[in-house]
Amino acid sequence: MAVATASSGTDAPPARAADRAGALRRSVQRNLTAHGFLIGAVLCFACFQWYPMVREVIMSFQKAKAGRTTWVGLHNLDQIVHDPSFWPAWRNTAEFTGLALLFGFALPFVTAVVMNELRHARGYLRILVYLPVMLPPVSSLLLFKYLYNPEYGPINRSLQLLHLPTSGWLQSPDMAMLAVVVASTWMNMGSATLIYLAALQNIPGELYEAAELDGAGLLRRVWHVTIPQTRLVLSLMLMLQIVATMQVFVEPFILTNGGQGVEGSTTTVVYLIYQYAFNFSNYGAACALGLLLLLVLAGFSVIYVRLNRRLES
Amino acid sequence: MSDTRTLVNPAQLNRTLYRATLILVVAAFTLAFLGPLYLLVTGGLKGTTESIQTPPTFYPHHIEASNYSDAWTRLNIAHLLLNTLWYAFGALAFQLVLDVAAAYSLSKLRPALGNAILGLMLATLMIPAMVLVVPQYLTVLDLPLIHQNLLNSPWAIWLPSVANAFNIYLLKRFFDSVPQELLDSAAIDGAGPLRTLLSIVLPMSRPIIGVVSIFALVNVWKDFLWPLLAEPDPTRQTLNAGIYSLSLGVPENVLIAASAISAVPTVVFFLIFQRNIMSGLTAGSLKG
Numbered sequence: 355m356a357v358a359t360a361s362s363g364t365d366a367p368p369a370r371a372a373d374r375a376g377a378l379r380r381s382v383q384r385n386l387t388a389h390g391f392l393i394g395a396v397l398c399f400a401c402f403q404w405y406p407m408v409r410e411v412i413m414s415f416q417k418a419k420a421g422r423t424t425w426v427g428l429h430n431l432d433q434i435v436h437d438p439s440f441w442p443a444w445r446n447t448a449e450f451t452g453l454a455l456l457f458g459f460a461l462p463f464v465t466a467v468v469m470n471e472l473r474h475a476r477g478y479l480r481i482l483v484y485l486p487v488m489l490p491p492v493s494s495l496l497l498f499k500y501l502y503n504p505e506y507g508p509i510n511r512s513l514q515l516l517h518l519p520t521s522g523w524l525q526s527p528d529m530a531m532l533a534v535v536v537a538s539t540w541m542n543m544g545s546a547t548l549i550y551l552a553a554l555q556n557i558p559g560e561l562y563e564a565a566e567l568d569g570a571g572l573l574r575r576v577w578h579v580t581i582p583q584t585r586l587v588l589s590l591m592l593m594l595q596i597v598a599t600m601q602v603f604v605e606p607f608i609l610t611n612g613g614q615g616v617e618g619s620t621t622t623v624v625y626l627i628y629q630y631a632f633n634f635s636n637y638g639a640a641c642a643l644g645l646l647l648l649l650v651l652a653g654f655s656v657i658y659v660r661l662n663r664r665l666e667s
Numbered sequence: 668m669s670d671t672r673t674l675v676n677p678a679q680l681n682r683t684l685y686r687a688t689l690i691l692v693v694a695a696f697t698l699a700f701l702g703p704l705y706l707l708v709t710g711g712l713k714g715t716t717e718s719i720q721t722p723p724t725f726y727p728h729h730i731e732a733s734n735y736s737d738a739w740t741r742l743n744i745a746h747l748l749l750n751t752l753w754y755a756f757g758a759l760a761f762q763l764v765l766d767v768a769a770a771y772s773l774s775k776l777r778p779a780l781g782n783a784i785l786g787l788m789l790a791t792l793m794i795p796a797m798v799l800v801v802p803q804y805l806t807v808l809d810l811p812l813i814h815q816n817l818l819n820s821p822w823a824i825w826l827p828s829v830a831n832a833f834n835i836y837l838l839k840r841f842f843d844s845v846p847q848e849l850l851d852s853a854a855i856d857g858a859g860p861l862r863t864l865l866s867i868v869l870p871m872s873r874p875i876i877g878v879v880s881i882f883a884l885v886n887v888w889k890d891f892l893w894p895l896l897a898e899p900d901p902t903r904q905t906l907n908a909g910i911y912s913l914s915l916g917v918p919e920n921v922l923i924a925a926s927a928i929s930a931v932p933t934v935v936f937f938l939i940f941q942r943n944i945m946s947g948l949t950a951g952s953l954k955g
Contacts, residue, residue, distance in 0.1 A: 401811065
């Protein structure tokens with residue numbers, strides 16, 4: 355060090371310039387290498403995420419006809435709002451989301467709480483709950499389509515044997531959505547269950563002991579210990595599930611022959627997007643409806659963040 | 668884990684009540700989750716008339732194993748299976764190379780604008796996937812600048828799979844925990860960034876690489892709409908899309924047999940890797 359300062363004292367300007375040039379070259383080289391490692395993924399993001407997002411917004415206000423695109427302002431929005439399927443699709447989507455939350459949100463939590471109490475067969479139960487998550491969705495859905503069949507499906511037959519009322523399931527306008535939700539819950543509840551189970555295992559046992567000393571019964575312990583202790587996971591999963599179920603597509607698409615169901619009873623918003631784009635090649639309308647869905651889901655996220663912040667403070 | 672105190676006080680636990688609950692829960696789970704799978708396998712074994720008779724039977728009275736071979740040849744399942752494997756392992760390779768390199772760069776090489784790029788990548792997690800399907804499809808039809816049409820080529824599945832912000836996030840967070848001193852000493856020994864990545868960072872990151880790999884394979888295997896749109900040619904379809912496309916033209920029992928066959932690889936995969944899959948699910952999603 356001492357030698358370096360001494361020598362820099364005699365011929366300072368050229369050495370410092372050389373140092374600076376060297377530092378610059380190293381910095382440039384370091385950045386080039388770093389960006390070289392980054393470039394492949396960045397190009398993929400640019401092509402398949404960032405650019406499509408920009409395009410989604412632009413195309414919402416454009417119309418493509420015979421290879422030429424023209425700006426049409428809010429015409430696409432006007433067109434989709436006046437489509438007779440528009441409001442039923444939103445109502446169906448809301449119905450699916452509501453039912454899916456009723457089943458898909460409560461059931462995994464209850465299942466996880468019960469599983470957490472058991473001291474035996476845990477591995478077996480975990481495998482069983484998660485198994486459907488791993489199946490290819492088309493296999494599961496074609497299976498459910500067969501199970502739901504009103505004439506030769508095993509579900510109606512089982513109900514008959516138990517002297518319970520049967521139903522047309524997917525072929526009945528009233529029951530179709532419920533049937534879709536049950537199939538969807540069967541297919542997807544495993545992930546939520548295992549995530550809740552992990553959260554439950556992190557609750558300190560002393561809290562239950564303290565609650566018990568205070569004379570809290572089983573249900574009060576659930577209400578005052580289990581739920582507050584898993585609140586963060588529960589609220590996050592609620593948010594994620596709302597966003598996921600609002601985008602429902604595959605389940606009604608396969609179960610109800612292309613997604614409309616009897617009298618359009620299972621037409622969802624994403625199905626309408628699919629129909630505009632791939633049946634009618636009306637990309638403008640598809641993008642406008644997609645943008646609308648994006649805004650609605652973003653609205654939910656904003657509400658979630660606000661509520662969470664209020665809970666924190 | 669089994670010794671920690673939970674909701675019910677172990678000292679007060681009524682043994683018979685516990686036994687009864689355990690049996691009930693195990694029976695209910697078995698019925699609810701294995702029941703449908705039993706009907707899937709046996710439904711595929713029924714003859715054509717038996718499969719559509721009223722009332723239906725709960726086990727095949729005449730076993731017709733030929734449905735399975737029928738499904739195998741009529742739906743060309745061997746071909747669909749090979750396609751799916753090719754797409755899945757290709758996507759895995761691209762994700763491992765490009766996402767690992769990108770996460771390493773963002774975590775350790777820290778280029779200028781790195782944080783902005785990371786932010787833009789993570790922002791894509793906020794955008795619902797179904798909203799982007801239409802513009803993504805149009806992009807694949809005509810790639811910007813180079814004007815290539817990727818439709819019916821495996822690239823249409825491989826390249827979009829790399830744009831997975833979740834992978835980047837998981838990998839970067841793991842690489843962040845690799846001590847900098849280790850990398851510095853490697854640099855003093857003359858190792859370049861690539862050498863450091865390959866011989867120091869990667870060997871330490873095996874668990875997270877495992878999680879990312881499993882999800883990469885499972886995502887391609889389970890995806891439906893994207894492969895249906897991106898690979899419309901029947902000879903290039905995946906299992907999911909192929910079975911769906913052919914589902915209207917074959918009898919119910921053959922279709923059920925085909926569904927059962929296409930479920931087998933994932934079930935086997937799950938039973939082998941269940942520990943990694945289930946721990947990856949909870950480790951990856953909600954900690955921190």
